[in-house]
Amino acid sequence: MGQKSNFLTLRKSKLNSNLLTSNSKEFLYGLTFLKSLNSLLSKKNIIIVKNDLNFESNKLFLNISLFFRTAKLLSYSDKLKNTNLLNKFKFDNLFSLIKGHFYILNNNFIQFSFINLNNYIEKRSSIFFFNKLRRFYPLLFTRRFNLFIDFIKLSCLFDQNKVNSKVYLTLIGQIFKILPKRKHNIFFIFLKTIFTVFIKKKSLLGVKLLINGRLKGKPRSSPISFLFGSTPVQSLSKNIEFSKLHVYTLNGVFGFKFWVYR
Numbered sequence: 001m002g003q004k005s006n007f008l009t010l011r012k013s014k015l016n017s018n019l020l021t022s023n024s025k026e027f028l029y030g031l032t033f034l035k036s037l038n039s040l041l042s043k044k045n046i047i048i049v050k051n052d053l054n055f056e057s058n059k060l061f062l063n064i065s066l067f068f069r070t071a072k073l074l075s076y077s078d079k080l081k082n083t084n085l086l087n088k089f090k091f092d093n094l095f096s097l098i099k100g101h102f103y104i105l106n107n108n109f110i111q112f113s114f115i116n117l118n119n120y121i122e123k124r125s126s127i128f129f130f131n132k133l134r135r136f137y138p139l140l141f142t143r144r145f146n147l148f149i150d151f152i153k154l155s156c157l158f159d160q161n162k163v164n165s166k167v168y169l170t171l172i173g174q175i176f177k178i179l180p181k182r183k184h185n186i187f188f189i190f191l192k193t194i195f196t197v198f199i200k201k202k203s204l205l206g207v208k209l210l211i212n213g214r215l216k217g218k219p220r221s222s223p224i225s226f227l228f229g230s231t232p233v234q235s236l237s238k239n240i241e242f243s244k245l246h247v248y249t250l251n252g253v254f255g256f257k258f259w260v261y262r
Contacts, residue, residue: 018051018053018054019031019034019053019054020054020055023055026055030053030055033053034051034053037051037064041066044072045068045069045072046066046067046068047066047067047167048064048065049065049066049117049162049164050063050065050164051063051064052064058109059109060109060110060111061111061113062111062112063113063115064114064115065117065162066115066116066117067153067154067157067163067167068116068118069150070146070147070149070150070153071146074146117157117162118153120157120160120162121153121157122156122160125156125160126152129155129156129197130152132193132197133148133152133193136186136193139183139186140179140183140186140187140190141175147171147174147175150171151175154167154168155194158198159198159201161203161262164243165241165242165258165260166243166245169243169244169245169256169258170245172256173256175190176247176249176254177247177248177249179249181214181215181217181251182216182217184215184216185216188224188226191209191226192226195207195209195226195228196228198228199228199229203262204261204262205229205230205261205262206228206231206232206259207227207228207231207259207260207261208225208226208231208258209225209226209256209258210223210225210255210257211223211224211225211254211255211256212224212254212255213247213251213253213254213255214252214254215254217251221252229261230261231259232261238261239262240259240260240261240262241259241260241262242257242258242259242260243257243258244257245258
């Protein structure tokens with residue numbers, strides 16, 4: 001039998017140079033720093049969509065793509081009207097976090113690059129998704145209007161390929177987390193509606209979602225799958241994103257698996 005090929009070397013995609021270093025000490029400190037940064041910004045209602053931390057000789061380069069959630073934007077609008085979000089964002093905690101992780105490495109030069117993904121949301125696209133999903137607001141988003149707006153904004157960015165499948169699946173899990181068992185059918189119709197919109201707009205070639213758990217309050221777990229378009233089995237030369245998520249609810253743990261074919 002021949003040796004199996006590594007599909008990561010055959011996939012036609014860009015090389016991810018995140019945490020690329022030959023020094024194990026730099027790698028461990030960089031990995032700990034990225035996890036701490038993610039938890040710090042998530043507490044402030046800011047989602048890190050993409051983060052790249054690269055080392056070069058005695059230099060450190062940090063590139064971050066941020067999505068400000070609606071609750072954060074409302075707090076900014078009350079205090080800082082007509083100002084840029086990133087210019088007024090307080091980086092004191094961020095600088096102290098960096099100092100605590102990298103002072104041992106003696107980096108002489110640190111460069112930051114922040115991208116605000118809220119600036120890429122198109123008004124026409126957001127109105128289009130709002131009209132498609134507005135009937136689900138009183139059914140699934142009771143007392144969660146900010147989450148409904150966040151989902152519309154992330155749907156616009158996901159349609160433009162600005163957001164990866166992991167971030168989008170995380171928000172789907174947040175919608176599903178507090179739903180009672182009697183609303184699972186409505187949630188499934190909601191997923192079918194949004195995935196059908198993506199396929200009709202031809203922004204995605206195929207979507208597949210697999211949910212496993214005690215759906216509709218059944219005593220035993222049972223899977224349900226949603227398949228729209230075409231999702232090839234092999235991903236050697238196809239642009240397929242895969243992500244998975246565990247959602248902890250009062251009815252037990254539910255597993256989500258998500259395939260996106262662009």
